[in-house]
Amino acid sequence: MQLRASPHLHSGRDVPTIMRHVVYALLPICAFSIWQYGLSSLALIVTVTLSCLAAERISNKLSGTVNTLSDWSATITGVLLALTLPPAFPLWMGTVAGFSAVWLGKSLFGGLGHNAFNPALVGRAFVQAAFPTAITTWAPAFAPQRFTEFIPSTLTLPLMQPNDISAWVAANMVDGFTGATPLARWKFEHFVYPVQDMITGAASASTGETSALLLVLCGLYLIARKFMDWRIPVAVVGSALLLALAFRLFGGDEYPPVHLVLLSGGLMLGALFMATDMATSPVSPRAVWAYGAIIGVVTILIRYFGGLTEGVMYAILFGNALAPLLDKYLQPKVFGARR
Amino acid sequence: MNGEQPIHVVPPVNSLRMVRTLMLVTSLCGGLIVAVWQLTQPAIAANKKVVLERSVRALIPNAAQIVEYDASTRGVTPGKGDPADGAVRFYAAYDRHGQLEAIAAEGAARGYTDTVRVLYGYRRACECIFGIRVTQMKETPGIGDKIITDPVFLKNFESLDVSLTPDMRSLFNTVKTVKHGTKQFGWEIDAIAGATITSKAVGRGINDSAQRLLPLLVPNLEAISQKGGMQ
Amino acid sequence: MSSQPLQASNMEQLLEGIWKQNPVFVMALGMCPALAVTVSAFNALGMGLATTFVLICSCTLISMLRRFIPREVRIATYIVIIATFVTLVDYIIQAVSLALYEALGAFIQLIVVNCIILGRAEAHAAKNPPLSAMVNALGMGIGFTIGLFALGSVREILGAGKLFGLSLFGEHFQPWVVMVLPPGGFFVLGLWLLFFAWLAKRKEAQHGA
Numbered sequence: 001m002q003l004r005a006s007p008h009l010h011s012g013r014d015v016p017t018i019m020r021h022v023v024y025a026l027l028p029i030c031a032f033s034i035w036q037y038g039l040s041s042l043a044l045i046v047t048v049t050l051s052c053l054a055a056e057r058i059s060n061k062l063s064g065t066v067n068t069l070s071d072w073s074a075t076i077t078g079v080l081l082a083l084t085l086p087p088a089f090p091l092w093m094g095t096v097a098g099f100s101a102v103w104l105g106k107s108l109f110g111g112l113g114h115n116a117f118n119p120a121l122v123g124r125a126f127v128q129a130a131f132p133t134a135i136t137t138w139a140p141a142f143a144p145q146r147f148t149e150f151i152p153s154t155l156t157l158p159l160m161q162p163n164d165i166s167a168w169v170a171a172n173m174v175d176g177f178t179g180a181t182p183l184a185r186w187k188f189e190h191f192v193y194p195v196q197d198m199i200t201g202a203a204s205a206s207t208g209e210t211s212a213l214l215l216v217l218c219g220l221y222l223i224a225r226k227f228m229d230w231r232i233p234v235a236v237v238g239s240a241l242l243l244a245l246a247f248r249l250f251g252g253d254e255y256p257p258v259h260l261v262l263l264s265g266g267l268m269l270g271a272l273f274m275a276t277d278m279a280t281s282p283v284s285p286r287a288v289w290a291y292g293a294i295i296g297v298v299t300i301l302i303r304y305f306g307g308l309t310e311g312v313m314y315a316i317l318f319g320n321a322l323a324p325l326l327d328k329y330l331q332p333k334v335f336g337a338r339r
Numbered sequence: 340m341n342g343e344q345p346i347h348v349v350p351p352v353n354s355l356r357m358v359r360t361l362m363l364v365t366s367l368c369g370g371l372i373v374a375v376w377q378l379t380q381p382a383i384a385a386n387k388k389v390v391l392e393r394s395v396r397a398l399i400p401n402a403a404q405i406v407e408y409d410a411s412t413r414g415v416t417p418g419k420g421d422p423a424d425g426a427v428r429f430y431a432a433y434d435r436h437g438q439l440e441a442i443a444a445e446g447a448a449r450g451y452t453d454t455v456r457v458l459y460g461y462r463r464a465c466e467c468i469f470g471i472r473v474t475q476m477k478e479t480p481g482i483g484d485k486i487i488t489d490p491v492f493l494k495n496f497e498s499l500d501v502s503l504t505p506d507m508r509s510l511f512n513t514v515k516t517v518k519h520g521t522k523q524f525g526w527e528i529d530a531i532a533g534a535t536i537t538s539k540a541v542g543r544g545i546n547d548s549a550q551r552l553l554p555l556l557v558p559n560l561e562a563i564s565q566k567g568g569m570q
Numbered sequence: 571m572s573s574q575p576l577q578a579s580n581m582e583q584l585l586e587g588i589w590k591q592n593p594v595f596v597m598a599l600g601m602c603p604a605l606a607v608t609v610s611a612f613n614a615l616g617m618g619l620a621t622t623f624v625l626i627c628s629c630t631l632i633s634m635l636r637r638f639i640p641r642e643v644r645i646a647t648y649i650v651i652i653a654t655f656v657t658l659v660d661y662i663i664q665a666v667s668l669a670l671y672e673a674l675g676a677f678i679q680l681i682v683v684n685c686i687i688l689g690r691a692e693a694h695a696a697k698n699p700p701l702s703a704m705v706n707a708l709g710m711g712i713g714f715t716i717g718l719f720a721l722g723s724v725r726e727i728l729g730a731g732k733l734f735g736l737s738l739f740g741e742h743f744q745p746w747v748v749m750v751l752p753p754g755g756f757f758v759l760g761l762w763l764l765f766f767a768w769l770a771k772r773k774e775a776q777h778g779a
Contacts (some may be wrong), residue, residue, distance in 0.1 A: 093744075104757075129748035132481055159731075161744040189520075307533070357643045364635070368654035375658045380616050382665035390668050475672065480729075481747040 008047050015112070018227050018278075019072035025218040026079050026273070033207045037087035037139065038146025040154040041207050047091045049078030051098030059107035073112045077101050080120040080273055083208025084266060084313070085127075086228055088139035088165060090156035093131055100126040117320045118277045121313050128313070134162050138179050138204035143172040181205055182264040184309040186256045198263040209266040219272035231285065235292020236271035236299075237262070243300045254302060267299065270312035280320040287326035295319040384422070395430050395443045398460045398472050402432035402440055404566060410555035415563055427552040437566035444552050445474065446544030453477040455540040459496070461553070463560055466502035467525075468545065476537075483537035492531050492538065500525035501549050507557055510550055516542030580705045585701075587709025593686045594717025595753065597764050600686045603677045604718055605755035611734050614722025615715065616670045620663060622711025624655045624681050626704055629695040633703035636696050648691045649682070655682045686710060724758045725749045 013234040033041045056074035060067055068074070081101050085094060101123025110116040128135050139151045153162035169177055182193035182202050197203045201210035209215070241263060247255040261267070273293050275281060282291050295315045302311025395405050407418035411426035418525060422428045429444040442461040447454050456475035459468045473487050502511045514524040516539040522529035530538035593599045600621070608614045628651050632639075636708030639647050660678050663671045671678070681687070690710055695703040726732055731739045748754045 107528075126748065129751065129753060130746040131744065132747055134744070156744075157738055157742075159744060160742045353640070357640050360639055361643055361647060361650075364639075364650055368650055370659050371654055379661040379665040383661065386665065386668045479747075480750050481745070491607050 013227075015072045015073075015332035021081065021222065021225060021227050022076050022273070023072055026083070026208075029083060029208045029211075029214060030079065030220055031179075032085065032201065032211060033087065036141040036146075036201050036210060037151070037207065039145070039149065040146070040151040041087050041141065043091060043150065043154055044085060044087065044089055044094055044207060045079060045082040046067055048085070048094045048098045049075060051095040052078030052081065052102050055099045055102035055107070058173050059103060059111075063107070065111070068111060068177060071112060073106075074102060077106070077119045077123070080208075081123045083269060084120065084124050084206050086135060086138050087141075088137065088151035088153045089134060089205045090153055090160075090162050092156065092158040093127055093134055093162075096130070097127040099123075113279050115279055116324075117317055118274050118280050121274060121317055121320075124313055125317065136184075137162065137165070138181060140166060140169055140172070140204070141202055141210065143169075145172055173190055177204070179204060182260060183256075183303060186260060187303075187309050190253075192257060192260060193264065195259055195263065196316050198260075203264065205264070206266060206269075209269045212263045212268045215272055216267040218277040219268075222272075227274075227287060229281070231288045232276045232281060232292045233271040236296040237267065239263070239293040239296030240267060240300050241296075243297055247300075247304065261300070261303070266310060268311040270299075270316050271295070274312075275279040275319060277315050280323060282323045282327040282330075284327055284330055284332050286332070287323075287330040290326050290330060291319050291323055294322060342500075347456060375391055376465075391430070393422075394472050394474055395432060398443055398458060398470050399432040399441045400568045401434050403435045403519070404433045405443075406433070406563075406566070408563065410552055410559065412555065415559045420500065427548070427555060428557065431563055433566045434528040439467070439560075439564045442556065444548055446546075446548030448540040448544035448547065450540035451478050451483050451536045455537065457541055457544050459545055459548075461501065461549075465498060466500070466503055468496055468549070470543070471496045471541070472539075478537045482534050485531050485534055486537055486541055489531055492529070495522070495528045498525065498529070499545075501553060503553055503557060507554055509554060510546070514542055514546035514549065520553050541556060582704065583702065583706045584712075585772040587706060587711070587713040588716065589713070591710075591711055592713040592717060594714060594721075595688075595762060598682045598763075599689065600714060601759075602680065603684065604721060605752065607674055607677050608725055608755060608758075609720040609729065609750045610673075610726040610732075611719060611723040613670070613673050614718035616663070616667075617674055618711070618715025618718040620659045620674075620678060621681055621684060621686070621714055622708070623659055624652060625687055625690060625707040625714075627655045627658075628652045628687060629690055629703045629707035630689045630700050631699050633695040633698060633700040644696065645688075645692075647731075648688060652687050652691070653682050665716065685715060697770045720762055721755065721758050724761075725754055729754060 001147060001258070030041075030045055033045075052074045057070055078098055078101075081097055082094065085097065101119045105117055105119030105122030106112065106115045124135075134153075137153065139153070141148075143151075150338055151165055152168050153165050156162045174323075182198060185191040185193060193203055199211060199213055203210060219228070219233060223230045223233075241258065244255070244258045244261040248258055271292075274291065282288050295318070298315035298318055299311045302308055302314060308314075348431065392405055396402055407428065407430055408415050408417045409422045409426040409428055413425065416426075418428050422431075427444065429442055431442055432440045434440045440465075443458055445456055445458050445463065447456045454475065455473065455478065458472045458474050460470045461468055471493070476484065476486070478484050478486070490538070500512060501514060503509070510526075512524065514526050514528065516528040516530050516536070517537075519530050519532040528538065528542045529530050587593070591597055594601075594604050603617050603621070605711050607617045630650055632648055635647070647662070655656075656679060660679065663674070663678060690707055694706045697705070711777045723733060727738060731737060731743030737743070746754070749758070
């Protein structure tokens, strides 16, 4: 006789299934970025994902545990990580990012479910600290030769400085390319980026954060299939929106217009695909709302008052760190129990 | 505890022995320190002089001889030991013919991680700072340490206006670090984008030092315009 | 105690500090300088040698005075002696190389509070004759220096592409800025600890088989 602990009913939603659907939802975003940036983007996504899988396999071997490649989590880490990196990021740095994401962000904690921080963001934080210049070097979208040649910095030799892309940009005649993201241009020049550029993906940005609209559509798919807690993205975006609105109303022109806050940078990507990571977000509803709100508020505070132009990454890592605490203090009251 | 039992007696501490030991050890140590200080002091002073002269020479390549002075309300006096209260140390560089080439002085201000020290060169002819050299900093590599290498930033100091008011009481314009790309005037410093705190430290260090030094120095420049003119 | 076994134990004591009880990788003592000044191999060696000097001198002196120092004031006496030698090191480094002195900064003075030194004084020098104390201190000092060097060389190679200031990868090398920042110290220390733990585990497995 086989004895099993409750619950006995299986919903069919085990971890690999959910993870697989997250990968499906990320595919259109990958496709869009490849259409924008061509070969470089494709190579980056493939390389980073493969290095995450390799890192996972090696740590499986070293720790003598079962093969965990089939739970799709390393794949998601890789794809998400690639989407947060600049499109012309050197592939060798992408490999460093992939390995540090899986090893530093996940394996050291004991694998999937034990990690305190979102592995993809740990990887990005590591390369941000290691290569601050390369990770803020942006390439133009829709360059005419993007499907026939790599952006030069993509193919930089390992350990070497990224190849200069200015000659390539000039040769491709990309007009009006400044190499600065909408957020950076606001911070340093008070320049308001045209809305259509931020929707069609013509603005400089990380590989997968250029089109807020597409990100929302893909997120809606996961929410509709109930693979994702809708409260988190709503709380993150909502709190960021309210705070940005308040600053704009009471602070005036000192602060950026609200659409710039919503459409630019990684807010949507982070809110929909990274803050919602099941292992690193709280469980109880009240804690989830608080978690999302903290991420949204910290993002805005970093963007407006910090030295960095973009704050989503650190905000989510900060939220991850608070998640267990929020779960502990914002537990739903047991019926009839006194506080 | 049973009150009839004898209480455990702690053996009396011989405080005389303790004091004697400590005194002996401290005097032994004191002697050691003094001996080594005497032995190393000349070498340390020579080392410091070499480092200083190297920085001043890098700033003023024509300098054949470098003399230390202190500027205070009592005029300019040869600099020996640490400068007295209210006095500002500066270095006069003379060319091969014993003519005053330029003045160098050090400014310091708190940067992002630690104090940033900058040696700057001053010429009376243009009433300007014509170059700087960072002598000490621990700023973030790749960001703050651009103050040493960034050619655009260093261009700020090729002719930085530090002219005095007519009564020579203070600088006509405060030396100020401004946001990257907004420099308008000769006394402004264009900050490095992304390294504003470090850039500001450089500007503040120079301003603080120049505000103190130049009003004391400029009226007395004649006295030290030639080497040995002060004796 | 006969001199023959003492001779043997001296060798063992030397090796203890270098390998079995390595201050950095096994005892995890003196972490503050180990993380803070190891941005380059040169700084790491300088710090390691300075600490070794203070260790040997103070442990030898404390061992010589061990019967003479009353128990009640022993810590105060040790600290006075250690502080003396730290001051000497401070002067000597200034006289030898101002560049090294600037690079190590306050961490030279902070050798006073490095727990390896007081730990050795209390645990070993206070109970053993001068020769034994000296050998033990030498072993610990070498172990500490090796530990710092292991950290410093990795951080310099990745953080600047150099070793002892010599360029290894040519001028186009991309420095890993994080390695010369404080987090880099933690990362590299963690990697070394992982490596030694793995070595120990493997050795255990071999012995078991």
